[in-house]
Amino acid sequence: MLSAQTKSLDVEQIRKDFPILQRKVHGKPLVYFDNAATSQKPKQVIDALDFYYKNYNSNVHRSIHQLGEEATAAYEKAREKIAEFINAQYEEVIFTKNSTEGLNLLAYSLTSGLKQGDEIVISQLEHHSNFVPWQQMAKHLDLKLKFIEVNKNAELDEESIKKNITKKTKIVSVNHISNAVGTINPVEDIAKIAHENGALMVVDGSQAAPHMPLDMKKINSDFYVFTGHKMLGPTGVGVVYGKKELLEGMRPFLYGGEMINEVRFDDTTFNKLPWKFEAGTPNIAEGIGLGVAVDYLAKVGMQNIFNRDKELLGYAMEKIKEIDGITIYGPKERASILSFNVKGVHAHDVSQILDSEGVAIRAGHHCCMPLMSVLGISATARASFYLYNTEQEVDTFINAIHKVKKVFGV
Amino acid sequence: MDIEMMYQENILDHYKSPHNFGKVENATVHHHEKNPLCGDELDMFLIVEDKKIVDIKVYPTGCAISVASASMLSDEIKGKGIDEVKNMTKEQLLEMLGIPISPVRLKCALLSLDTLKNSILIFERYMGK
Numbered sequence: 415m416l417s418a419q420t421k422s423l424d425v426e427q428i429r430k431d432f433p434i435l436q437r438k439v440h441g442k443p444l445v446y447f448d449n450a451a452t453s454q455k456p457k458q459v460i461d462a463l464d465f466y467y468k469n470y471n472s473n474v475h476r477s478i479h480q481l482g483e484e485a486t487a488a489y490e491k492a493r494e495k496i497a498e499f500i501n502a503q504y505e506e507v508i509f510t511k512n513s514t515e516g517l518n519l520l521a522y523s524l525t526s527g528l529k530q531g532d533e534i535v536i537s538q539l540e541h542h543s544n545f546v547p548w549q550q551m552a553k554h555l556d557l558k559l560k561f562i563e564v565n566k567n568a569e570l571d572e573e574s575i576k577k578n579i580t581k582k583t584k585i586v587s588v589n590h591i592s593n594a595v596g597t598i599n600p601v602e603d604i605a606k607i608a609h610e611n612g613a614l615m616v617v618d619g620s621q622a623a624p625h626m627p628l629d630m631k632k633i634n635s636d637f638y639v640f641t642g643h644k645m646l647g648p649t650g651v652g653v654v655y656g657k658k659e660l661l662e663g664m665r666p667f668l669y670g671g672e673m674i675n676e677v678r679f680d681d682t683t684f685n686k687l688p689w690k691f692e693a694g695t696p697n698i699a700e701g702i703g704l705g706v707a708v709d710y711l712a713k714v715g716m717q718n719i720f721n722r723d724k725e726l727l728g729y730a731m732e733k734i735k736e737i738d739g740i741t742i743y744g745p746k747e748r749a750s751i752l753s754f755n756v757k758g759v760h761a762h763d764v765s766q767i768l769d770s771e772g773v774a775i776r777a778g779h780h781c782c783m784p785l786m787s788v789l790g791i792s793a794t795a796r797a798s799f800y801l802y803n804t805e806q807e808v809d810t811f812i813n814a815i816h817k818v819k820k821v822f823g824v
Numbered sequence: 825m826d827i828e829m830m831y832q833e834n835i836l837d838h839y840k841s842p843h844n845f846g847k848v849e850n851a852t853v854h855h856h857e858k859n860p861l862c863g864d865e866l867d868m869f870l871i872v873e874d875k876k877i878v879d880i881k882v883y884p885t886g887c888a889i890s891v892a893s894a895s896m897l898s899d900e901i902k903g904k905g906i907d908e909v910k911n912m913t914k915e916q917l918l919e920m921l922g923i924p925i926s927p928v929r930l931k932c933a934l935l936s937l938d939t940l941k942n943s944i945l946i947f948e949r950y951m952g953k
């Protein structure tokens with residue numbers, strides 16, 4: 415085991431901020447390895463929600479009173495922090511409910527004005543939320559949906575990227591990090607190819623925002639989507655980043671209060687960015703909470719988190735490879751996601767037995783049924799790590815896999 | 825919950841070698857059911873004569889619970905009349921399994937019963953009259 419000194423983070427100190435890590439599951443200490451589904455929350459975030467409701471709960475942007483001023487200021491301050499976190503401008507950060515809503519916003523708004531036969535390119539590696547919205551808009555508007563293929567390691571095939579993105583392509587949308595197998599996709603390069611062909615580039619960054627430094631200027635995609643609950647934030651808040659000049663020309667997705675400038679009987683003018691895309695009372699406490707989460711991540715340092723992920727994943731890979739009958743899916747270079755199967759045991763049963771040892775993982779298709787069909791499997795077990803996980807927890811996980819094998823006699 | 829209670833020897837035996845395993849060409853009813861959340865799948869083939877299930881084959885793919893459930897159910901209903909098995913309840917199936925099933929695994933356990941019920945519906949609608 416690595417000693418505390420050689421770790422890139424002070425994990426023991428970090429663990430103290432996460433109250434849930436103290437709890438027991440079936441009488442055993444919780445080992446939470448389901449971070450790709452949702453992360454746990456530090457007490458700073460939990461306290462921010464509590465403090466908001468106890469001290470300045472009110473609606474934003476409309477109430478001319480002290481509480482309204484405070485809530486609006488805190489909510490907009492959170493936006494400012496998030497903009498800084500991803501190196502974007504304030505107006506370019508649109509709050510949504512989650513990644514799914516963000517991708518629906520883009521699928522709806524960006525296809526408005528496309529013509530029959532125009533092409534959209536996604537990949538075989540997408541989460542259903544970056545898949546179904548494009549598929550359904552394509553069906554509805556008679557657009558052509560194409561898929562970048564993956565190789566046997568579940569990496570996007572370079573040839574297939576070049577072959578699929580052409581002058582007919584209007585939109586390219588791919589994930590930055592695959593939630594199913596941890597592939598880190600070359601989104602900067604793909605954005606370049608999309609732009610050379612006159613297409614818009616969308617990135618689903620749901621798994622990348624929690625785990626790596628993000629610089630919108632460097633990636634240079636036109637849009638970038640992520641979800642707060644996977645990056646220490648509360649549920650119910652996500653972000654669409656979009657280049658300002660593009661957002662300005664786009665059709666809103668949701669209509670109603672807050673997103674308007676002036677409403678007359680015959681027409682409506684819309685609010686300025688970013689509010690043009692934020693209809694109705696938003697998740698105020700959650701937005702503020704995401705701002706606090708981003709503060710927390712920035713303080714720890716995203717590069718440090720990225721390095722620590724590598725360290726812990728490396729340790730887990732080394733240990734799991736010592737066990738007979740384990741198949742690991744995905745590429746060698748990957749984010750902190752370990753997708754595997756135990757020979758002779760279905761992933762659900764693996765997950766159930768791990769749970770009896772206090773180890774929480776995910777089993778199933780991970781919302782990537784098209785990818786599973788390409789890999790020729792129906793489910794995998796997936797352990798996904800985050801900044802508060804330890805080598806000792808990996809040891810517990812490995813012992814639990816031995817227990818799976820013992821119970822099943824394989 | 826004691827995990828060894830759930831993965832008892834007889835459950836694992838059914839999982840590793842399901843009874844009445846296979847596919848048949850000439851089934852009276854063949855029905856496929858899938859649990860989209862987990863990916864458990866079951867093909868059920870019933871050979872029915874005079875409203876009696878004279879033979880059954882199951883072809884399950886999935887977790888131990890769903891496979892064992894299909895295997896045990898096939899033993900249970902083989903040779904019985906359609907009317908005798910069509911009102912089988914969830915509780916009866918769980919009793920037959922004889923292990924503690926947590927709420928999230930319920931859908932795995934019940935895939936076999938859902939497949940049977942839908943097979944019988946198809947039979948009655950198209951062939952049973």
Ligand SMILES: Cc1ncc(COP(=O)(O)O)c(C=O)c1O
Pocket residue numbers: 450451512513514515541543544589591592593618620621641781
């Ligand atoms: C790659 C990826 N995209 C999109 C999503 C959807 O996120 P949400 O459910 O928060 O909308 C997820 C999370 O499950 C994901 O991992």
